[in-house]
Amino acid sequence: MITLSINGRHVEVDEGTSLLDAAKAARIHVPTLCFYPGLPAHAVCRMCLVEIEGIPNPQPACRTLAKDGDVVTTDTEALTAFRKADAEWLLARHPNDCMRCEVNGACRLQRLVSENQWEDRWPKVPDGAVSASQELASDHTSPSIWRDLSKCIECGLCAEVCGESVQNQNVIGFADRGFDRRPVTVFDAPLSDTNCISCGQCTLVCPVGALIEAPHWHEVLHTLDARRRVSVVQVAPATRVAISEEFGLKPGTVSTGRLINALRMLGFDYVFDTNFAADLTIMEEGTELLSRLEAGTELPLFTSCCPGWVNWVELNRPDLLPHLSTTKSPQQMHGAIAKRGRFARSLGPDFADGTVEPYVVSVMPCTAKKDEAKRPGVSGDVDHVLTTRELARMIRSRGIPFGALAEDGQFDSPLGESTGAAQIFGASGGVMEAMVRTAAHFKGVEDDLPLEWEALRGVREGVKTATIPGVGTVAVCSGIAAAQRMLEDEDWREDYVAIEVMACVGGCLGGGGEPKSMDPLILQKRAKAIYGVDATAPRRRSYENTDVQALYASELGAPNSRAAHQLLHTHYAA
Ligand code: HC1
Ligand code: SF4
Numbered sequence: 001m002i003t004l005s006i007n008g009r010h011v012e013v014d015e016g017t018s019l020l021d022a023a024k025a026a027r028i029h030v031p032t033l034c035f036y037p038g039l040p041a042h043a044v045c046r047m048c049l050v051e052i053e054g055i056p057n058p059q060p061a062c063r064t065l066a067k068d069g070d071v072v073t074t075d076t077e078a079l080t081a082f083r084k085a086d087a088e089w090l091l092a093r094h095p096n097d098c099m100r101c102e103v104n105g106a107c108r109l110q111r112l113v114s115e116n117q118w119e120d121r122w123p124k125v126p127d128g129a130v131s132a133s134q135e136l137a138s139d140h141t142s143p144s145i146w147r148d149l150s151k152c153i154e155c156g157l158c159a160e161v162c163g164e165s166v167q168n169q170n171v172i173g174f175a176d177r178g179f180d181r182r183p184v185t186v187f188d189a190p191l192s193d194t195n196c197i198s199c200g201q202c203t204l205v206c207p208v209g210a211l212i213e214a215p216h217w218h219e220v221l222h223t224l225d226a227r228r229r230v231s232v233v234q235v236a237p238a239t240r241v242a243i244s245e246e247f248g249l250k251p252g253t254v255s256t257g258r259l260i261n262a263l264r265m266l267g268f269d270y271v272f273d274t275n276f277a278a279d280l281t282i283m284e285e286g287t288e289l290l291s292r293l294e295a296g297t298e299l300p301l302f303t304s305c306c307p308g309w310v311n312w313v314e315l316n317r318p319d320l321l322p323h324l325s326t327t328k329s330p331q332q333m334h335g336a337i338a339k340r341g342r343f344a345r346s347l348g349p350d351f352a353d354g355t356v357e358p359y360v361v362s363v364m365p366c367t368a369k370k371d372e373a374k375r376p377g378v379s380g381d382v383d384h385v386l387t388t389r390e391l392a393r394m395i396r397s398r399g400i401p402f403g404a405l406a407e408d409g410q411f412d413s414p415l416g417e418s419t420g421a422a423q424i425f426g427a428s429g430g431v432m433e434a435m436v437r438t439a440a441h442f443k444g445v446e447d448d449l450p451l452e453w454e455a456l457r458g459v460r461e462g463v464k465t466a467t468i469p470g471v472g473t474v475a476v477c478s479g480i481a482a483a484q485r486m487l488e489d490e491d492w493r494e495d496y497v498a499i500e501v502m503a504c505v506g507g508c509l510g511g512g513g514e515p516k517s518m519d520p521l522i523l524q525k526r527a528k529a530i531y532g533v534d535a536t537a538p539r540r541r542s543y544e545n546t547d548v549q550a551l552y553a554s555e556l557g558a559p560n561s562r563a564a565h566q567l568l569h570t571h572y573a574a
Helices: 019-025 077-092 108-116 157-162 201-205 217-226 239-246 256-266 274-295 307-316 318-323 330-340 368-372 388-397 420-426 430-442 480-486 491-495 522-535 546-556 562-568
Strands: 002-006 009-013 049-052 071-073 145-148 172-175 182-185 211-213 231-235 270-273 359-364 384-387 462-468 472-478 498-502
Touching (some): 157 172, 201 211, 239 388, 274 562, 307 480, 330 368, 430 498, 472 491
Parallel strands (some): 359 384
Antiparallel strands (some): 002 009, 049 071, 462 472
């Protein structure tokens, strides 16, 4: 341990602690813009400069390690004046459109300016000087991610997260120096012409509104307000454990009931559970795995419910496409059933003959789900996809007191029942664990196997494996970079019978559409909540879902039947 003084307070911290963390330990607030927990600190914003006795120039607290005996000051007049000037220069290059900005209320620059009452007092830098390629200052070409370089403060976090530090996609990097420095794509191409997989991790770390999810919530709100259409919403497993953070509830608070109540208050006619379709996915994908094992072809089977991963395969390794499960993701299964199944027909003759369709919205922790909903073959089954953050904006916009709502909301039937196996889809390893539970049943070895597979759990980046008696060895890749590393040699072809890949580290609970939490333990807290829901669920295996059983009995016959294939399977294209 080392001891130092910050603003006259003595602080004890471990060696190797940054001054920023040391200040935090002493509950002293040091402002930051470009710092993000878990990513390398580049100290470009200079907001966290502090003075250290004996060192002539102020030092960035995010990148300077605390030393024993340091005497640090964070709030001298000179530092305050510097931060103010720094912010004023940023504002000179920043549009004044907070009122309609998508990150209004969640923008770190806006918060800093508001807290300090800094002024926007310099003439605006002319537009042409903001980006050398003005036509790309605003890029709305991707169905999932919007860029607006006029709002960029050049913190570098997008390039960091898209690059080697996390996602290893390198779609965004920095060009030019000094005043012209800006984050660009390769050849300054629009995002839709790049290898962007739509994971949205860049939107999660962007401190301002320069990178956001393509917003759908305005249109959803207007459609609900008009009440001309029968509206249906489905909610993803990872959303219900993370949306609580948007409303000041403790991270890891499960808000399923509150969420259902809020969705009804927003005007949705039917509130359904994506988890119902996750159970159905397991029935189809589990059966697909067992058929492939029997036939000995196209093994290992890759899971396909993560659209970021599917995008990556299509863009980078089309040779792997035959390995992807043809089972649609739960989002798309749910949309197909809501639009064309028994539920839709029960809404009236116009719905039964297809003249009228219900309006289907999904709430997802994921930005790539927006482009998944537009894929050939499934497009139109889900009309709009909201991220967890967008739904929170809608709820706030309508003044719904989310935190004070009762936790008693119930999903509608019949597309609302689910098991614990479906809930764990939201965490890395959950799809595989859910599949193992049901595959073991199909193989008749269920009673000899545990229900929980600890080896497949955990939110850290990397590859997890487990050998399942009667099935084979399976692998789970937490994060797209882990999958890329695994695919570098050919061992995976022989080593595993099935591989789950989630493009975001930790799985959907770490998705690019989740709340922008800066708690370094946030993924663990969300995962704990997810596994808690499973542990207390009355049914924990997908085949036990009685609504799913009824669907097979009344409409689909058996898993992987012709009827099931028509409604629940898809294809991929290079
Ligand atoms: Fe996911 Fe899925 S688990 S992909 O991570 O298979 O987004 O939460 O909804 O579709 O169920 C996301 C989460 C989600 C689907 C399911
Ligand atoms: Fe990179 Fe993902 Fe952002 Fe695309 S969405 S630019 S792949 S971080």
